[in-house]
Amino acid sequence: MKKIILTGDRPTGRLHIGHYVGSLRRRVELQNTGEYDEIYIMIADAQALTDNVDNPEKIRTNIVEVALDYLSCGLDPAKSNILIQSQIPELTELTFYYMNLVTVARLQRNPTVKTEIQMRKFENSIPVGFFTYPISQAADITAFQATTVPVGEDQEPMIEQTREIVHKFNATYGEALTMPSILLPENAASMRLPGTDGHAKMSKSLGNCIYLSDDEESVRKKVMSMYTDPGHIKVTDPGKIEGNTVFTYLDAFCRDEDFAEFLPDYHNLDELKDHYRRGGLGDVKVKKFLNKVLQDRLGPIRARRAEFEKDIPYVYEVLRKGSEAAEEKAAQTLSAVKAAMRINYFDSEELIRTWQNRYSTEE
Numbered sequence: 001m002k003k004i005i006l007t008g009d010r011p012t013g014r015l016h017i018g019h020y021v022g023s024l025r026r027r028v029e030l031q032n033t034g035e036y037d038e039i040y041i042m043i044a045d046a047q048a049l050t051d052n053v054d055n056p057e058k059i060r061t062n063i064v065e066v067a068l069d070y071l072s073c074g075l076d077p078a079k080s081n082i083l084i085q086s087q088i089p090e091l092t093e094l095t096f097y098y099m100n101l102v103t104v105a106r107l108q109r110n111p112t113v114k115t116e117i118q119m120r121k122f123e124n125s126i127p128v129g130f131f132t133y134p135i136s137q138a139a140d141i142t143a144f145q146a147t148t149v150p151v152g153e154d155q156e157p158m159i160e161q162t163r164e165i166v167h168k169f170n171a172t173y174g175e176a177l178t179m180p181s182i183l184l185p186e187n188a189a190s191m192r193l194p195g196t197d198g199h200a201k202m203s204k205s206l207g208n209c210i211y212l213s214d215d216e217e218s219v220r221k222k223v224m225s226m227y228t229d230p231g232h233i234k235v236t237d238p239g240k241i242e243g244n245t246v247f248t249y250l251d252a253f254c255r256d257e258d259f260a261e262f263l264p265d266y267h268n269l270d271e272l273k274d275h276y277r278r279g280g281l282g283d284v285k286v287k288k289f290l291n292k293v294l295q296d297r298l299g300p301i302r303a304r305r306a307e308f309e310k311d312i313p314y315v316y317e318v319l320r321k322g323s324e325a326a327e328e329k330a331a332q333t334l335s336a337v338k339a340a341m342r343i344n345y346f347d348s349e350e351l352i353r354t355w356q357n358r359y360s361t362e363e
Contacts, residue, residue, distance in 0.1 A: 001147065001178075002037040002038060002145070002147070003036045003148065004036065004037060004039070004146045004148070005027075005030060005036050005039045005146060005149070005150065006040045006141050006146035006148075007040075007041060007042070007151060008041055008042030008044050008085075009042075009044065009066055010047055010048040011045050011059055011062035011063045011065070011066045012048050012052065012058070012059070012204065013065070013204045014065045014069060014211045014213050015211070015212050016202055016209035016212065017193065017209075017211075017253075017294070018202035019069075020073065020212060021193055021252045021253070022193065023151060023152060023185070024069075024073045025073070026150050026183070026185060027075060027080075027150060028073055028075060030148075030150060031074075031076060031079045031080050032074075038144070038329070039080040039081065040080070040081050040144045040326055041070060041082045041322075042085050042140060043082070043083065045059050045084055045085050045086050046086045046091070046092075046136070047133060047136055050127055050129035050130035050133060051120055051130050053129075063084060063319070064312065064316075067082060067315050068213070068309060071305075071308050071315065071318070072212065072213075072302070072304040072305035072308060073212065073301055074304075077318045077321065077322065080322075081321075081325045081326055082318055082319060083319070083323040083325075083326040084319055084322075084323050085140065087326075087327065088143070088323065088330050090143060090327065091136070091139045091140060092139075093334060094139035094142065095135055095136045095138075095139040097337065097341065098138055098165050099135055101168045101172075102134075102161070107131060107132065107134060110134055110158070112154060113131070113133065115154075117130075134157075134158050134161040134162070135161075135165070137161075137162060138161065141180050142162070142165075142166060142177045142180075143333050144329050144330065144333070145177070145329075146178065147178055147180060147181065148180065148181055149181070149182055149183065150184075151182060151183070151184070153185075154201075159180065159182040166180070173337075173340040173342075174340045176337055176339070176340040177333075194245050194248055195209065196209070196223075196227065196245060197226075197227050198227030198243070210222050210294070212298065212301055214298070215302070216299075216302075219294055219295060219298060223246075223287050223290055223291040223294065224284075224287050224291070226245050226246050226249075226287060227244075227245045228245065228246050228286075229244050235280060236279050238277055238278055239276040239277060239279070239281070239283075241277060246286050247286075249294070250269055250272075251269070253293050253297055254269050254293055256268045256269075258289075258293050258296070259272075261296075262289055262292040262293065263292075272286070272289075
């Protein structure tokens, strides 16, 4: 069996470092291992429209922003197909068929859907398209026969629902769909990076993001205003690591070699944490170190993005070719699905002969 990856993002804005540590960084690593036969990276514009229906221009604009972030982080069009969801019509048809395999009650129990509904304050005015988002995502994953789906932990309920749909389809119609597996970040701190203000989730709407495309000064200001331990008032005060956003970011980004270059007083992050816990280490010093670490990681990404920004036609060509390759794959899956469901009426010569023979015999 081929090893195939499907993952992606909704184009509701520029991507931030939460996306980077949660999935983007891993995607690039997986792409470069050479272990996967096919990789599909989706810009999920159709899903983004389910709660942005009155602002399609926002989605249209952000497709380019997301594509630039992908390329600048190291996704290679020669190794990965970067595609636009709405340009793959087969996904819509698969979603329609899968709707018969899922109950309303099951969708209502999906933790991710419940959280998103509360966050957007939909209450009883939930758009049907948004409500059925897990079914659409199942279509995305199965259309490319994905074996591996690299995502953050908040997407686990969605992948579980996809697995349920695959199981029910295959049990009902025959083995036509591939059962996907979730691939979570290896670094626990990368599971869900908090916002700079200490909120549990980095969110564009809360304004607590550090974007991959932020300039050096913007990153510095955001780091220096970052939430730490409110009880750590004086430098001499013992500090808490747990819930301290600065140290969570260091867990996600810091490497031992960073200390030799940026903070030679310490050999590793454990030493820095121990000093902070016992007191005598100020927040400013730790934040300055984090800023240097982030600038080191984001600097090359900014530089590559600046080069890609000079050739937007190339970016669109990448999206066009990726979408064409994706549609070819999705069409193969849709054909297999329709054959399994016995609705491939014009593809079955056997069906035509059966009816022809029946009426020929009656005559």
